[in-house]
Amino acid sequence: MYNTYIARQAILDRNSNTIGYELLFRDSPKNQFPEIDPDVASSKLIIQNHLQGDIQSVCLGKLAFINFTEKCLVNKYPLMFDKKSIVIELVGHSKPTDKLIKIISFYYEQGYKIALSEYNLDPVWDVLFPYLSIIKVNIEEINPKRVLSVVSRIKPFNIKLAAEKVETNFQLQALAEVGFNYYQGYFYHEPEMVEGQTLAPMKTQMLNLISETFNVPLNYTAIADIVSHDVNLTVGLLKMVNNVATSTRVEITSLKQAAAYLGEEKLKQFVTILALSKLTSEKTDELSKQALITARLMSMIAKQGAFSDVSDYAFITGLLSAIEVILCMPIADIVKTMPLADPIVKALVSHEGLLGELLVLTSNYIVGEGDSLTKLTEIYGIDANFIHSEFVAASRWCQDLGIF
Template identity: 75%
Template sequence: MYSTYIARQAILDRHSKTIGYELLFRDSPENKFPEIDQDVASSKLIIQNHLQGDIKTISLGKLAFINFTEKCLINKYPLMFDNKSIVIELVGHSTPTERLVKILKYYSEKGYRIALTEYDVDDQWDELFPYLSIIKVDIEKINPKRLQPVIQRLKPYNIKLAAEKVETNYQLQALAEVGFNFYQGFFYHQPEIIEGQTLAPIKTQMLHLISETFNTPLDYSKIAQIISHDVNLTVGLLKMVNNVGTGTRVEITSLKQATAYLGEDKLKQFVTILALSKLSTEKTDEITKQALITAKLMTSIANHSIFKEVSDFAFITGLLSAIEVILRMPIDEIVKTMPLATPIIQALVNKDGPLGELLSLTTDYITGNGDNINVLIDTYGLDKDFIHKEFVEASRWCQTLDI
């Protein structure tokens, strides 16, 4: 576990109502952009606040303005977000190439709003107008008076003008007269740092996963097995399934089902972002090891007892059993961000149902809560020696993962 940081700055309309927030990557509590490649910054922002967090919460239910380079757009990172929840901010461009025009046309046709940043009023950008929703102008660099000819050229299109770096009320009044629709700057809202927590995938598991995604066709069973060895990868995968949902609730019962649901392209995106974000680590901690042992032991008990009806849910439930401690968030909030089957949610949140009792039995056995173990063992007619044997096997299996 380590701390993550993100800066959030409000974007307001003419009535001073917040329409969204620009989300900016930070690598420390210092409120400044780090010396880091923009592609890496975008990947880290996605990992920390979307795959493993909740970008809707960060942006308080408003639009999230996210910086994407041309490379990020080619890799289709925006498709991981609902087109109603984000605005694609194009950064790092110097000229509207033919490839860039095609890319923006692609996202525009899919219903994404696109904001052109770093706009210099040159008419070379006019060919992008059919695909844009917003043009952002840095008023420290561009005198707003230079925009009068541009405003005339914008009339055939439904494009809003947003002023960046608004510092004073005088500027605000002048900008409104010019024709700006949105405003962003210290006059309204200085970027605020939000600190959170994120996990990092185990490097060996990351390497195995990358290697496996080069195979054609993909072996979803093998990929699911690799992901199952790391809580972080599991959480990221489930959140991604939730994020690409089509409006119909998907109930995930296994990691193999989750990988197959995403399909080849989405899975490769998932792996690419994890690799590019460079959030890997050489080791894991005891909490994660306990979650792995719990998952393995739950599966073994379920396959050889009255709990067989919930055996398909056992591993993923055990793997997520320590997620509340790992993420330092209430479990009922965490499960809202994952498309889990109802029995899994009930087991994790309230220990309800057969799956919940299996989870209680397993965790109590591992942590040594003897009284409750004996009650559950007697209730379900289980063999203590068998449970002990499987616990040893689960511990040995965890050790073989070399984590």
């Protein structure tokens, strides 16, 4: 019996809207795609148990880009998935054999979207163009300017170009000029520092709202006052009260009463999440979702053993892990405006301490980077199945919030 674990990486369009996620399969402790066993039943079980029921949650309702080797295609594993929910991503092919062409044409006729990965610009691949929806180019290995020669060849087939390994927004703009439609990489993790920038009043208000949650005891009047200046926050607060009061009818007469009804723990999570959503833009929505999932997963991992000492700080640290990019300001300047505990400041600014280690490991695990799963399981003694199930649960929780 195999255990599989899923990381993911967003694929965005030119307007920074997420069109889907490439799912990165990992096994413990090697952090790589698990070997496909000749036993077809066991191989099917991998997909059925760990993907079929959870794919919509993990991908937040977007397309799932799934890597399939020729053997997986021959065994018809893609047919286990709804053709509207996945993109078949071809990997591990050195050239388009007659067998591969026949297989691809079969899935094309079934209505599946197909993406060619590891594309090297060789004209030998042109034979697959009639069946492809997307071609992915690794711009670390291939100069994007060389792709210009391909643009005219793929145009009759309405194939979209996707750039992999995009690191900065500067690259993104240049790639759009070449003809790329989609982008995958860490460009939305790259802070764009704007020298001398000041925060707009609305953003300052949202940071004040987050800051209010750190006061002991909570000042419900101050929180209610800030919420009252924003219709969406007001509606959100009342919806939260309604969700909590599922078994009893609660008559709310003021925002202060609504805030107090939730209690400190739920109110803290509510205001930080809603405030974060108000700080986002089209370019930072994806990163905000990632921060929410990071926050939730960090808080759950912190309940286990070695990280229990920082469990009180885990959620807010994960939630603020994206704030530097969202606000386009150095994190060191942002934390000066907020009454954060010292461990949170050190974790956010320099990834110091146990909390910083938890932040790095959790963030890297989510995007499939490095040996985070190995460290979490072997060094900190956290069960890998627990991490995987909580990641799926965190993704589902983020989707259910419905705030983006």
